[in-house]
Amino acid sequence: MSNASPGAPLDSSNDPAFDQTGRIVIQPNGRPRPLSPHLQVWRWHVTMLASILTRITGSALYGATALIVLWLGAMAFGPEAYATFVALAGSPVGLLVWFGLTVCLMYHFAAGIRHLVWDAGAGLTPKSADLASHLSIWFGVLASIAFWIVLFATGKVSL
Structure with missing residues (x-):
C-alpha cells in the first residue's frame, strides 16, 4: 500500500520508502511531504x-x-x-x-x-x-x- 495522497498516481516517486534523494520527509502526523528548498537553492535577490x-x-x-x-x-x-x-x-x-x-x-x-x-x-x-x-x-x-x-x-x- 502506498502513502501517496488520494488521486496521485501510484508510483515509487510518491512513496517515501523508495525515496533515495532525501527530499521527502515524514511529518509528525505521518504524512510524507517534499522537503522545501532551502537558502542554498535560491539565488539572492x-x-x-x-x-x-x-x-x-x-x-x-x-x-x-x-x-x-x-x-x-x-x-x-x-x-x-x-x-x-x-x-x-x-x-x-x-x-x-x-x-x-x-x-x-x-x-x-x-x-x-x-x-x-x-x-x-x-x-x-x-x-x-x-x-x-x-x-x-x-x-x-x-x-x-x-x-x-x-x-x-x-x-x-x-x-
Missing part, C-alpha cells in the same frame, strides 16, 4: 533582502513602541523619572538606538509604499521590483542620516 528587512524593521518598531511607552511612563512618574529617561535616551548608546529605530521607521515606511504600488499591480517586473527594493533600502538609510543631521545642526540633539 535584492527583493529577498528587502522582504527580510521589512520583517526585521517591523519587529524592531515594536521595540520603538515600548520605548515610547517608557517615555510616557517617565513623564507620568514625575520629574526625576523623566530626567533619568532623558539622560539615558540622550546618551551615546541611547542616540545610537534612536538612530537605528529611525532607520527602521524610514525603511519600513518606504517598503510600505513599495508594497502599495505592487498591490496596485504596478512595478512587478523583475527590473522594476529590484529598483523599488533598492530605492526603499537607500531611502531608509539616507533619510535617517538627513533627519539626524538636521537634529544635530539645529541643536535639538547634542552629544
